[in-house]
Amino acid sequence: MPRMTPAGRTVLIWWAITTVLGIALVFNIHRILPGLLPTAASPLAQSQDFTLGLFTVLAVPVAMLVWVTAAYVLITSRTREMPTEDGPPIHGNTLVQSAWLGVSSLLCVGLVVYGLALLPDIYTPRPGNQLVVNVTGQQWQWTFSYPGYGNVTSTSLVLPVGRPVTFRVTSVDVTHSFWIPAMGVKVDANDHEITQAFVRPDLKGNYTVRCAELCGLYHAYMQSPVQVTSAARFVNWVHQQKPATA
């Protein structure tokens, strides 16, 4: 093991401190910045929150090494004079280079495999008796209809808690993207095509459907309320809605 220079030791110490602080921040982000991430109202959203946390925790040591090194160099080597000659040539350090390459490859390949293993989760229906909701995007609103309940339609989405839902999504004009941040559901809404998304909302509450595809002037206002409620209240609500006119 080569002897470490004082500069290397300083960088290493600050790297360790900032890494510990950064990881502590990730673990306490809900307490420190409540509302930064939406409530996870489905197992899918919880799994996505975990993935986001895992990626951030793994990125913290890498980012801190780069930032601490850059900060150290900026602070210690700053000068107002223009340099008159080149610095001494630096030759490769085999140990540092192979460690850098090895750790980066391990992180990247490991996360790709992890991501690929989780991917089918997004397009697999949750097991159980599906509630089918047809979702139509248009400039600039969402319409929801319930084929299992006489095709009643509504501009707000109401779902019974704990029941698996199949969204069948389409658009009548441009491409939109059906997105419920709190449930971790997002799928493109394409003209003349049906895309599907699946979720099981597990937490009663009020959330928002957004459009996640720039679709024109009022794209940012293309939002609809989502209410997750008890099965009895859902049935009550659905019977109060009007059926679609053909």
Ligand SMILES: [Cu+2]
């Ligand atoms: Cu849109």
